[in-house]
Amino acid sequence: MKDLLLFLNHPLRTLMNGRKEDLMDEERAKRYRIPPWRKYSLSIPEAAEYYGIGEKRLRQIADENVGANFILEIGTHIRFKRKLFEEYLNMATVV
Numbered sequence: 261m262k263d264l265l266l267f268l269n270h271p272l273r274t275l276m277n278g279r280k281e282d283l284m285d286e287e288r289a290k291r292y293r294i295p296p297w298r299k300y301s302l303s304i305p306e307a308a309e310y311y312g313i314g315e316k317r318l319r320q321i322a323d324e325n326v327g328a329n330f331i332l333e334i335g336t337h338i339r340f341k342r343k344l345f346e347e348y349l350n351m352a353t354v355v
Contacts, residue, residue, distance in 0.1 A: 301332050301339040311345075313355060321355070 296302060296310045304322075308315045322331055322338045330344035349355065 296342070299342060301341050302345075303337070303339055307340045307345070310342075311349070317355065 296306055299306075302310060304315050304318050307313070307318055311318075313321075318340070319338070322340075325331060325348075328348070330341045330348050332339040332341055
């Protein structure tokens, strides 16, 4: 019985037809998803959804504020430091 429970809970199990079923993808994605308000930085698509600002405008803001403390550049990727960007938005009159 213990072996059966281990098999059923194993993330990669073989179905009756021999096809492998990967349970990790959906279950782990749901379990380990971090809400945006708890993240240190947000990607452009995440920030667009979170703040309600278009991706194009966010890229313009990043280009206009090169070297600003609320921008984090990782290689060619741009991320916004959430708390610092919120402070920037609070001070801005027009976005």
